[in-house]
Amino acid sequence: xxxxxxxxxxxxxxxNEYHQQTVDVFIEKGKIAQIGNTIKVADKNVETIDGTGKxxxxxxxxxxxxxxxxxxxxxxxxxxxxxxAAAGGFTAVAVMPNTEPAIQSRSEVxxxxxxxxxNIVDVHPIGAISKKREGKxxxxxxxxxQNGAVAFSDGNKSxxxxxxxxRALLYAKGFEGLIFSHAEDESMAGGNKMxxxxxxxxxxxxxxxxxxxxxxxxxxxxxxxxxEAPIHFASISTPEAVDLIKKAKAKxxxxxxxxxxxxxxxxxxxxxxxxxxxxxxxxxxxxxxxKALIKGIKDGVIDAVVSQHTPQEIEYKNVEFHIAKNGxxxxxxxxxxxxRAGLNEEQIVNSLAVRPRQILGLAIPQIKEGATANLVLFxxxxxxxxxxxxxxxxxKNSPLFGQTLKxxxxxxxxxxxxxxxx
Numbered sequence: 001x002x003x004x005x006x007x008x009x010x011x012x013x014x015x016n017e018y019h020q021q022t023v024d025v026f027i028e029k030g031k032i033a034q035i036g037n038t039i040k041v042a043d044k045n046v047e048t049i050d051g052t053g054k055x056x057x058x059x060x061x062x063x064x065x066x067x068x069x070x071x072x073x074x075x076x077x078x079x080x081x082x083x084x085a086a087a088g089g090f091t092a093v094a095v096m097p098n099t100e101p102a103i104q105s106r107s108e109v110x111x112x113x114x115x116x117x118x119n120i121v122d123v124h125p126i127g128a129i130s131k132k133r134e135g136k137x138x139x140x141x142x143x144x145x146q147n148g149a150v151a152f153s154d155g156n157k158s159x160x161x162x163x164x165x166x167r168a169l170l171y172a173k174g175f176e177g178l179i180f181s182h183a184e185d186e187s188m189a190g191g192n193k194m195x196x197x198x199x200x201x202x203x204x205x206x207x208x209x210x211x212x213x214x215x216x217x218x219x220x221x222x223x224x225x226x227x228e229a230p231i232h233f234a235s236i237s238t239p240e241a242v243d244l245i246k247k248a249k250a251k252x253x254x255x256x257x258x259x260x261x262x263x264x265x266x267x268x269x270x271x272x273x274x275x276x277x278x279x280x281x282x283x284x285x286x287x288x289x290x291k292a293l294i295k296g297i298k299d300g301v302i303d304a305v306v307s308q309h310t311p312q313e314i315e316y317k318n319v320e321f322h323i324a325k326n327g328x329x330x331x332x333x334x335x336x337x338x339x340r341a342g343l344n345e346e347q348i349v350n351s352l353a354v355r356p357r358q359i360l361g362l363a364i365p366q367i368k369e370g371a372t373a374n375l376v377l378f379x380x381x382x383x384x385x386x387x388x389x390x391x392x393x394x395x396k397n398s399p400l401f402g403q404t405l406k407x408x409x410x411x412x413x414x415x416x417x418x419x420x421x422x
Contacts, residue, residue: 001416003028005041006377009051012349013058013367025056027373030416035369049411054379057349058365059091059414061356063258064234064306065331066155067123070111071100076311076394078112081331082121083392087421088307088332089352089376091414092122094360097133098155104128104139106147113148120417124150124360129168129179133157138168145177150360153180153234156281156310156326158216160186165220169229178360180234181220183241184282188212193322195283199268205322208283214240221248221255230254232359235308237263237282239292246301256359257301259293260308261334264341266290266399276317276324277399280308294341297351303359305338305351307331311395329393332386333400339380339407348380373413382408384421 004027011018011025024039025032026046062085068075076084085093095112097103103112109125116123127144131137133154141152152172159165159181169179189212194200196207217233221244224231233245236257248255262280267287270278278284296302310327317324330337338348353376357364365374383406384390391401411420 001030001418003041003043003046004418005039005046005048006051006056007048009054009056009377011057011367012055012345014346014350014354016367018367025367027413030373032367032369032371032373035367049377051377053381054377054410055345055349056367056375056377058353058367059374059376059412060089060334060352062090062093062307062309062331063304063356063359064260065093065095065309066098066311066327067095068099068311069115070108074313074394078115078123080392080394081309082116082119082123084309084329084331085121086412086419087390087392087409088334089378089409089412090121090331091374091376091412092124094124094126094150096126096153096155097128102128102133103144103149104131104133106140106143109144109147109149118415120412120414120419122414124148126151126153126180128152129154129159130164135159135161135164138164138171141168141172141177142175145175151178151180151232154182156182158182158184158186162219162223166223166227169223169231170227173227173229176361178230178232180232181216182234183213183216183220183236185212185215188215193279193283194271195268195285197268197286199271203271210238210240210285210289213238213282214244217241217244221253224255225253233257235260235263235282235306236302237285237289237293239289242292242296242301249301256303258304258306259297259302261305261330261337262308262328264290264294265337270399271321274321275399276319276321277328277397279321279324279326280328281326294343297343297347303355305334307334311393312397313395317397327397329395329398332390332392333398333405335378335409336400336405336407345380375413377410379408379410381406384408
């Protein structure tokens with residue numbers, strides 16, 4: 001990696017000695033060699049980047065990305081998925097087990113870990129809770145943990161059997177494992193395609209009520225309390241869930257949660273044109289729901305924001321809304337969506353870089369002399385085009401595709417490598 005000097009950049013990392021300070025940062029051989037007010041470097045080969053008006057923070061960490069490898073590489077493989085992640089400011093991603101076969105044993109975990117070695121983006125597999133993600137028989141959680149799985153989830157499937165979820169929570173607690181809950185009661189959701197409300201009635205589609213989520217959040221909170229185990233709720237979408245989790249935290253339960261960036265900006269009103277790129281799980285809710293989610297972040301109830309990056313081939317999206325597959329590619333557009341949602345730089349860094357690592361018990365990269373450089377440089381005011389030229393994913397299923405977005409990642413540094421966005 002070439003030596004790099006970033007001048008006059010604002011550091012954002014709560015608790016760090018340089019937090020909210022404007023400094024020069026000199027990076028050499030993959031480490032932060034010097035931090036100061038004015039750094040002069042004699043070596044003419046050192047690249048200098050003007051950081052005026054920009055933010056330097058630890059690299060972002062995505063708790064919820066879907067890559068296709070193994071088995072669904074036509075949607076996304078690890079190479080293209082990590083390229084999209086780096087372009088979005090992420091130096092690490094946790095990948096869900098929504099693959100074929102599912103990431104359900106040491107073999108699949110090892111495959112993902114080995115395939116991602118040497119990458120600028122660290123890839124952390126999330127193992128399946130149940131075999132084949134069928135919700136019937138518990139998978140080999142401990143073996144997966146020993147081989148690199150950072151948590152356990154059935155991905156986009158909710159564990160419907162309370163007994164299985166209870167056993168998983170209790171078993172994972174024994175080796176400091178963490179269970180992710182995708183909270184949706186299938187009997188309430190009914191296989192429907194969008195949020196239940198005024199818009200579903202107007203569009204003539206059966207809806208998924210908020211109750212489908214809050215029922216499952218309530219159940220799993222009771223199970224977590226009963227087993228005295230930690231639990232994480234992935235991609236919540238309702239104010240009812242926020243309220244339940246807030247009360248659980250006040251009681252002292254070890255509960256955390258995240259929200260997908262698109263849930264903060266898009267609503268069920270965007271579905272009026274039947275654009276299948278707005279079809280996601282959980283479904284887009286109302287403006288009032290989105291407002292409550294943003295408040296949940298600002299109040300600290302919602303711990304992290306995720307991309308919920310879910311690539312789909314065109315034949316699964318360029319169809320009628322009710323038969324289209326769920327999902328949005330999101331790794332490159334999280335930052336612009338958070339800017340659009342009105343989050344400030346500290347809230348963004350906390351939601352994308354700090355809390356995700358704390359949830360998984362991972363070290364937060366430090367911004368200090370001698371530390372390994374794991375950094376992202378971004379500009380909240382800069383605009384860029386999300387199009388064929390800038391897209392790094394194999395897929396294009398995003399309602400933002402072809403738009404000019406505000407909030408740009410300039411570069412990421414990790415593992416003695418650097419990637420710059422032009």
